[in-house]
Amino acid sequence: MTDTLRIGTRGSALAVAQTQAIADRLAASARVPVELVTITTHGDTSTESLASLGGTGVFAGALREALRDGRCDLVVHSLKDLPTAPYEGLTVAAIPKRADARDALCARDGLTLDTLPEGATVGTGSPRRVAQLLARRPDLSVREVRGNVDTRLRMVAEGALDAVVLAAAGLSRLGLEDAVTEFFPIGDWPTAPGQGALALEVRSSGTPGLVTRALQAVDHATSHATATAERLVLAGLEAGCAAPVAASALVEDELFFLTATVFRPDGTESLTSSHAAHLESKSIAHLAEAAGDTSRRVVAELLAAGAAGLAPLGGTT
Template identity: 65%
Template sequence: MNAANAALRVGTRGSALALAQTTAIANRIGALAGAPVDIIPITTHGDTSRESLSSLGGTGVFASGLRESLLAGDCDLIVHSLKDLPTGAHPGLAIGATPKRADARDVLCARDGLTLATLPVGARVGTGSPRRAAQLRSLRPDLEVVDIRGNVDTRLARVAEGDLDAVVLAAAGLGRLGRLDQLAPEFLELSAWPTAPGQGALAIEVREGKADRRLAEALAAINHGGTQATTAAERLVLARLEAGCAAPIGATAVVDDGLLFLTATVYSPDGTRKVTSSHAATPESHSAHHLVEAAEDVAERASRELLAGGAAEFAPLKGTS
């Protein structure tokens, strides 16, 4: 954005979901910055490969192509699903904003109105997430968990065609596609079914350095302090444990009544073991700085407790106590 009337180029993955969530955010930023917006679809290795996510090496397979385009100057900012973003900082880039989070829950989309409790023994449930697979095996070891890839419609089609009895998806994604009212899925509550760190949230990534004033002000306007703090707490657990997508970890943080609460659970891949840690901190204020300090505090304590509880003995973690 050099010229006053230059279009703001926003990079995104090309899936229907990515385009839907990016367009909504880009339009907000463009309106605040007083600039037209161009959406730049970018194909990543994670989009073209049919291998499982864990074998591909984790969440970075979706972020790397977007980041390369941003660093090359092909776009001015990129929009990530925060759960797809590696926890480590990327040289030359920074998170410019974390907008208000959508619903962080998972949902079960099953045939014939079935629920997780009423699926018959041996029912085939699809997911590409090691965390969801471990949770399914923990709660319903009698189910057959099927590793799947593909976009939302591809996954739902396998249920409609009878190949699968159900799939587990993110409520936020279905909501952004306008599908929740059509499907009437079962919402899996976070207290019993914690989701991926950062699920339901988006991250706006920009190049480091002096940003265009209008863009910087627009990003500041859409940043949500509570979302920034809660997702930071969840993702800091991943970073402390040095865990990637092959590690079945669920984490949920909330800011409530002046406290920041964090609960994190590590599962064994087969779902037979798990360890949970819950901690709270009182931020000195609700400023972004103090909220992030509280997030770092609870994440550090929870991580140490998870490791002390034996998480590294049964889950693929690299962290040490």
Template identity: 70%
Template structure:
């Protein structure tokens, strides 16, 4: 293989995180790496994420380019990747996860608790909208699209009092310290399944040896296990990436812990479940097996608690 072509969305954030991955692939494989920007429907549409359907609006064009052979591997933000398998493709590696938390970016140094009554807070995420309405029913939640700079610009211009963004994205663009006024605790504010992690997707075929070696070096077993647990909750609930669901998995003292919460869109109702599993070892294979076990139990609890009655899930009610 004379060069490895890495497909990505063309946003500043996507290019920044892909450049980091490209550098690691180049260092491991010892060959030239070419970054191939690909325009997606989610990048060009101005419709809300919920109206676009959420699931796959950023991933479909990347996957189609990979299937066509326009690139050899694509880099996804894992939280944007549908849980349903795509014919002919597999996740080849999950790099070590960055900060999974959400960050409040507010004017005048406000925190979520100190924002004035009626403050206008922007987000394009139905999950964040529900959490904001649950935590602060007095706030005005504004549906928001655009890249990180565009969203932060709405606060700087005074149109919004705050926005909620992923800490990982801010960090990858070097904006976390100057833009965020509060990092929201995962215990109180669980984030999207897979948030903070990337996924490297490849064609489901025998890989070139150099690419296979590079992906094996990049994969992070603990991240693979925890994000698999979170995403399997979505799969069991037949919920898309934009569903109002937060999930957090961690490995602590030899146990894989998973907590997930389903919210009603208005934030008035929610149900939470937590379970733990004991992997046979910390190998990626055994962590994924434990993830399947714990995610199934959590999803069963959420449905028993009535999640399908108030959240936009596809499961039979």
């Protein structure tokens, strides 16, 4: 590493905003200058659907190549966009405290999902959100949309769409909470594994001790464990990170809770499994053990109930 800590990021306003926030924390902890290195990914430049591109993992590939090639010293990912399969030579060293994991509706005229008119057009790039929208409102016309947050909100403002569904965390990081007309409660509307969390990835070897200590300082043990449990469900189901799968984990008192749902893509059917584990303590080791235990039981129950018949599972992750 040079005297400057180089942090790789996608070039979107959201990616830069969330990476800059992490960069400021690392600079203060490690007491070294930081530099943001903008990496253009295939997912940013292609107009094809995420499904045809192979899922949201297309956003992570170029960042990981830049990290492995030494063009940067660490990269910041939106965790929900990161494939669950290990990437040779790299490791996720930290997951900072998670932001709001909810989805949010941004609709014209202050409308909510229930008050949108019949046949209203709602945009999203997520198969999970498509299934959830159609499950609640089968009359809706759900359109696949691509583009950054500003582009999607502009489609609503200009009348091309009646509403879009976006991640609350992204809107908050951009200071766009005023665009939200409804937040969907996690209990009624579970979201993508890892949504709201960021992943800080480094090379598996050769990371200076100063940087390692700085990463440990920003890691949040509970967020790390709950997001890991959700992603272990995705990995256990062999579902891609764009699959119609939702998962939500939380720690309350001395219990670790995990719930996951697999949707039929048209929203007509879903399967849900929930399990809990007792925590002897909230140490990293006990949190990790609970994450593994609950995720294994949730995956086994979903598969036994026929989840593979609902959604395209068994693909690459």
